[in-house]
Amino acid sequence: MADGVKITGIPTMEELKATPGLVSDQRFEKSAVAVIECVQEIPCNPCEKACPFGAIIVGSPITNLPVIDEDKCTGCGVCLAQCPGLAIFRVEKNYTDSTSMVEFPFEYLPLPQEGDTVPCGGRNGQYLTEGKVLKVKKTKQMDGTTLVSVEVPKQYFMDVRTICRKGGSK
Amino acid sequence: MSTCGAEDHVFVCRCEEITKEEIAAAIADGATTVRGIKVRTEAGMGLCQGRGCRKIIQQMLSQSGARPAAEVLPSTTRTPVRTAKISEFINEEDD
Amino acid sequence: MTRTADVAIVGGGVNGCSIAYRLAKAGKKVVLCEKGDFAAGATGSCDQMVILQSKNPGIHLKLALDSAELFQTLAQELDYDIEYFRHGGMITIENEMEMDVMTDFVAKQKKIGLEVDIISREEASKRQRGLGEHLLGCTYSAQDGHVNPFKLNMGFAQAAKKAGAELLIDAEVTDFKMAGGKVVGIKTAKGDVDAETVVLAAGAWSPLLGQKLGMKLPIKPRRGQIIVSQPCAPYIVGDILSAQYIVAKYHPETLLNAKSRGIQLGVGLAISQTARGGILIGATREFVDYDVSNTREGIREILKNAARLMPGLKNLNIIRVMGGVRPYTPDGLPLVGCVKGMDGLFMAAGHEGDGIALSAVTGKIVAGLICEGKAYTDVSALDPNRFELFAK
């Protein structure tokens, strides 16, 4: 079975690693950081303007893939709600010794409550693990896009990307 | 309750209920244009005036080899491109 | 590739195909060449009437009566549902002048054998809803009817094929083949056809082809714009014409002083409803060369006219306006017969608004003249040589 974003709609780890939107393994160890899962050259650059620290560069032409500067990125997460593709996530690998924090845009109802335990899913929506909802951010600036952060077992920091929905079976 | 039967048909012209088989038969009879299909089957003569089926018929014609796709034109476009009531035309105000 | 035939026919309209059918049935080897597809010219943009009442008493009406007789059994003969219905027809009369013309017209028609009468407005309203209150009355004939022009054309075409004729579409005739001052065939986009006789049945386009033979045919394209309504439940019972149309057609001199723009555009009411439910509302009669586009003025005048005569139509939605040219001749009669000084050429064109109604009989006449040298009836009035055909 062929793989890859063009076939499945899901970028493979190889595709992700080949983009300039993914920071180094070392950077993940340090602190929270943005993970830009944008693997196709589409005409789009709101992420560049969103970043208050100039850590994301698209440049010209605007079809360039966004380049993340892992030193400048503070992991603030402002870019998440600005990406029209909902393709930027915030990950803090070492949230605790055994858990990671993953934050993702979430544009569905009902919204979870802080403290809830929710089924967390991967890029294909399939159930991976239970997670604890840390924060539910919704500001006017984010224009309807809610950011949800969950605490999940550390092994899933590069896998959990959403809360499972009706369609995603446990 | 039995099925109504619609699931057994492939309707190309939804208005006049003309099937894919009937269009194919018209092509086999020599039609090479959308108009030729219309003359033989009445597809495209209904309420929507071919707006729904035109493109499918164009595709069937080009796929049959009757003409290259670029040369399969829609049938002549005529006014009104939107339906209009007769009463709307006969106001006496002459502008 | 060169084909050989007894008869080559130019034009795949309703008359060309009717002729092809009759000739093939009579045992002739026939090749018909059509520049586009069947029913592409006037046949494809006409009203659908096989109406007798509109025909001038004389040869015109006689032929229409004969044609109508043939229509009665034509579906059976062609083994094709041509949707011919004899629902009767009416001609609306709005004023005293029209009443005078129609009274005279009807009297003459009766003598030729048409069952036609003038009925009162009340009687007319019993037959048809929605008529204008101001009408003085109508003529009525039970013999009028209509037919689906597409189906009629295809019915003739399919029957001609079955009888052995070869019908070529996308085969535009580009020139004639000559030998010893005689027409011996045609050149087409799909190859040459050598033939003893070439029948020119190209309707309004015939004069363009005639030019290639140095002929100046008296046929002129005359545009008719016709409006089509949305398909609706049966409403129009038979076929309806206005006396205005008759007056315009046979007494054009009365129009010279007309102030109405509609009358200047030759608008005459012609209403009938198709088997699919669409109501056809005609039509203009305009000389604008081969321009088949629609005009805002034409549409408005047709509809104003229709709504005056039949206010019941006002609430109807229209979905299409057709435009086509019909082959006008100065005396209102087609040109059917051999051409003097142009051996091998046979004319069958110039039916103007009667192409559909006369199609059944046209095939029969042409086949008679070509196969036996004479038609079933005297058609000398249609002889093309009544006109000066060659430019001097």
Next chain:
Amino acid sequence: MRKVQAVIVGGGPAGLAASIEIAKAGGKVVVIDENGKPGGQLFKQIHKFFGSREHRAGVRGYDIGTQLLKETEDLGVEVLLDAPVYGLFRDPAGIMVSYMKDGREQAIIGEKVILATGAAENALVFPGSTLPGVMGAGCAQTMINVNRVLPGQKVIMVGSGNVGLIVSYQLIQAGAEVLALVEAAPSIGGYGVHAGKIRRAGTPIYVGHTIKRVLGKTQVEKVELVALDEKFQEIPGTEKMLEADTVCIAVGLTPLTELAWLAGCEFTFIPLLGGHIPIHNEDMETTVPGLYVAGDIAGAEEASTAMEEGRLSGIAAAEALQLYTAEEAKALKAEVWDRMNALRTGPFGQKRYDAKAQLLATAKGGK
């Protein structure tokens, strides 16, 4: 009869953008639209747009629509609503645009006329495709986002272009379940990030598949999918039956070109842009002098390019009306081209760029 400098048919993104440019230049412009609300399809686009940040990327479509409307209002653009245009006719003074309004047929002459009539969704036929519950994806999108009604609960989407992907996502947002998205081609047509959204929501995407048939007594009850080989032939034995009540079709758009045909425009055939397209030059002017096209009618793309094309046609019409000097117009047009070219780069945009270039070459070379 009323006569104005410019008449624009269609008040969607292209038409409104064009009207804004002409009004900015000081021209009298009338926009005619058949709908009760202007904005065209913008008001059902509730997702954030792509493109460059300076030009409203990251802003939701309906908000862009609201901004455009405000601009037209501020500039005093006259917008006639509930006014379907039924025909174009020749007139010595310009082009006569005839329409219905307030139960009366009316006409207005534009010295310049811009057609911004948009596009319509392509249909797809299969056994059962006329059963209630089978509908265009755009139709479903209007229902959920504008009318706030779910057309069904369990949906199968056909077509993986951006429309199919976005509407699937929005159906899920509105509370429907999208059971599957099927695509006949061997790969996904639209943006991966759009596909990613519905995958995360649990919707499977079947490339190399199509609908074999839809079953139902009087409306959609079951949908049978089947795999296709590389020649798009069904592979027997691969059928699977899903219980669904709705099928949405998103298999491309066809430009709404009827008025351009009526006007006598010359056409060229470019399948990538939706089929027969009125030939137009760099000013968006067709082969009929004074008649312009903009947006999907000039080749189906998306709202961002439609707005840029609208601007371009508006600037060009203003120039032709002598509201701008050639130099002023040149500078303004260059800005638009820069943005438009940017939207037409990359693996997705390049093909459209090439197709548009081919179109322009056709315009230059005659036929």
Next chain:
Amino acid sequence: MRVVKHPILPEDTKPEMTIFFDGKEIPAKAGEPIASALLASGVRIFRETAKKGYPRGIFCGIGRCTDCVMTVDGQPNVRTCVTPVRQGMKVETQKGLGRWSEKA
């Protein structure tokens, strides 16, 4: 079914009204097309075709395909996807070509 709560869109505050579908009262929202009011009440079959009597519903949603036509206040062939509701409007399943009324 109505989409009452939506993650992106604000609450729908269009005023309510009533229309009649085949004689039965159903709720509608001011300004919405007839088709949308019907779908909201679970009505998906809008007409029966003229030749075969097959059911049809909304298809194109932009007034183009005419598949959704119904008889509205006595007039057949009204495109319900683009015709807004009016208080008290009478909407009927159209059988075939429907019955055409001379009165507006």
